[in-house]
């Protein structure tokens with residue numbers, strides 16, 4: 712009995728570590744900047760449009776130093792949850808940070824497929840294709856600078872991002888604010 716409990720605790724920890732990202736709680740954060748100073752990966756930046764510090768999941772190496780440094784306990788690992796809100800591992804899903812965004816967005820993919828033919832398509836609310844992003848082989852994150860195919864910044868609004876695999880398709884919303 713005890714062994715099974717220990718096994719479940721270890722398994723839960725592993726699952727949490729694999730499917731969690733560091734995030735800043737904007738309500739607790741008072742923009743002191745201490746977390747940004749200790750991040751060796753330069754993963755924490757001040758978003759001048761949102762007036763908030765943000766963590767770039769593409770650069771974050773999950774060391775936890777920022778969480779230790781924060782005097783307001785504003786940084787924690789947040790499970791990358793599926794739509795039902797649990798932390799059950801999923802074989803395919805895609806998330807975007809931050810959302811809403813004013814400057815850039817990073818799409819993080821959870822998938823066993825690491826090939827170089829994976830793409831994510833962004834549509835505006837009229838259903839027009841705005842941008843196609845490609846995941847490089849072996850990576851699970853791709854950034855978007857909020858520009859369209861012509862290099863122009865997209866206007867404020869809701870955008871649909873869609874990732875397709877051979878057996879499943881996922882569409883979610885991202886809000887751009889200026």
Ligand code: SF4
Nearest residue numbers: 740741743744746781
């Ligand atoms: S150290 Fe904490 S309170 Fe200060 S900017 Fe970072 S998250 Fe916000």
Ligand code: SF4
Nearest residue numbers: 750771772774775777
């Ligand atoms: S967990 Fe480490 S790498 Fe990630 S933002 Fe915090 S200090 Fe930087």
